[in-house]
Amino acid sequence: MAVFDDSMKMDVLKDLIAFKTVNGHEKEAADYLVDLLGRYGISARLLDVHDDRCNLVAEIGEGSPVLGFTGHLDVVDPGDVSLWKSDPFALTESDGVLFGRGVADMKAGLAAFVIALIELKAAGLPKFGRIRLLVTFGEEIGEEGSELVASSGLMDDVDGLVVGEPTGFNIAYSQKGSMDVKFSSVGKAAHSSMPQLGFNAIDPLMNLLTKANRSFRDDGEKMDSMGPLIFNVTTIKGGTQVNSLPDSAEAEANIRTVPEFDNAKVRETLKKLVDRYNEEGAHLSYDIFMDQEPVASTKDNRLVKIAQELMKPYVKGETHYLNDLFKDMPKTLQMAKNGDMLIVVSPGVTDASNLVKDKPADYPFIVAGPGNLSQHAPNEYLDKQMYFDFIDIYQKMAVNFLQK
Ligand SMILES: [Zn+2]
Known part of the structure; x- marks a missing residue:
């Protein structure tokens, strides 16, 4: 039994988008997540609180192994608001597509992690090991949040890490x-x-x-x-x-x-x-x-294999939605289609540069999350179904990775 129906899933995303976490103010959104997780029996704590910024850590399960889920709360400035067709901080839906600043990078990924954690816990999962959610501040400028997470030792016992940055159904296993x-x-x-x-x-x-x-x-x-x-x-x-x-x-x-x-x-x-x-x-x-530093894992690390297998059924037809607002945007990152996802090198830097440091060469690490190429652009958008899909995908990923 799913704990969250579609409208509850949308509410979480809508609430997260409404927090104006433009290179700051992450604490308000983190307080909201502490409250949300708490309502479902998951205790979360704030770390490195200063000014209106902080990191957050929450965990479910017991013992080892440990799977890490990570995402950031900050977003980039919406820029010239006149270029937007809707209020960047009000989640807007049109024709199965969601619009808002951060909807792709990466509040949908973050919301999917949070809801996945709640649903797993309600189902008495994981049977073995733990899932640790690491929510960071300041990823877009300086990556200070993840640096503090790493230096406080929260990655030391993590056996695999999923970064929920927008890749669509592609899977990145390393980054420059x-x-x-x-x-x-x-x-x-x-x-x-x-x-x-x-x-x-x-x-x-x-x-x-x-x-x-x-x-x-x-x-x-x-x-x-x-x-x-x-x-x-x-x-x-x-x-x-x-x-x-x-x-x-x-x-x-x-x-x-x-x-x-x-x-x-x-x-x-x-x-x-x-x-x-x-x-x-x-x-x-x-x-x-x-x-x-660049972060390198192997193309066939354990998380790549797991993700590749379980994401297949979700990749149907042309998944990269391009409406008239994006007709000029090059499809340079060819998106996955018909069950074929691409195993790629992430062109951008993520929090992994701090979190996946001093790990073995085949360390299970992937970047995979709901999104497309509209991040940082006006009218940032996301296919609504993709958001829902990743809530399922992250749950299955955790159960698969944490087998005895
Ligand atoms: Zn991002």
């Missing part, structure tokens, strides 16, 4: 790392007609960025386990006036790392590049202000 770096160049201002009296801060920066583009892209091409290393200069600024030599210039770059060209190798390459231009007279420095 990510690094943000800021380059600064110092010069000396002078009239542009007398450059010998000053030093142009833009020149060495420009040379460095051109060289970095070339060498990261050339060397990064050959990688094969997760595809190429990706290097992009993403911001640049410098100078104040067209007839003055600039006395400062700055640029930022984002780098997506892979096991064969990992964060350590990037750090080494950056140092060499900057040292080289400084030896030639530049005054360049750099600061790596975000540094997440």
Whole structure:
């Protein structure tokens, strides 16, 4: 007997969407979940509470093994609200499709975990082992929540982890790392007609960025386990006036790392590049202000196999719903159809970069959750049936994984 009927499932999602957890305010939503879980006899506790932010942990079952379910409470800013056809914080349904900020990334995934936990508990499951729900804050910027979860030891005894980020019915088993770096160049201002009296801060920066583009892209091409290393200069600024030599210039770059060209190798390459231009007279420095390692498991880890088998019956026909609002959106992530789900490398970083650290090479780890490519875009949407499906899928996944 299911504890939640469809309208109750919708209510949970609607309530979660209504909390404006835009890079903050997660505590209100976490309090709501403590209350909801408590009503069904599951005690949840808040962790790392500060300001209006916190993590949450809840658990059902006894002993080992332990399966982890994880999702984040924060969402990205809805941006220009005039581009939305409905209020981003009011769950709206049209023709079997749900709209709202975070409906795909990833409040539906989170709601599915919570309801799955409640239904399992009510059915006297799991028979063996435990399921630990780890709900984090601040995933979208900095991943501070999952860093605190990992450092408090809550992942130490977890034998497998499911991240409910939106993949549709695809299954990701690894993800690239990510690094943000800021380059600064110092010069000396002078009239542009007398450059010998000053030093142009833009020149060495420009040379460095051109060289970095070339060498990261050339060397990064050959990688094969997760595809190429990706290097992009993403911001640049410098100078104040067209007839003055600039006395400062700055640029930022984002780098997506892979096991064969990992964060350590990037750090080494950056140092060499900057040292080289400084030896030639530049005054360049750099600061790596975000540094997440790639997470690699094997394509046939135990959770991939379990998920692949039990998700098959849910994948019917064309599952990737594209309405007129999304007709121009490329289907670059080919979505699963007719029982064929793709086993993929997640292009984006998730909380797994903190949670799946120092685990064995074949550690059971997947990213699989309700969603599509509309995350972070206006009119973010989700096929309603997919939300319901994942509530079942997560329950079956847990029972399968926690067999004796
Ligand atoms: Zn997300």
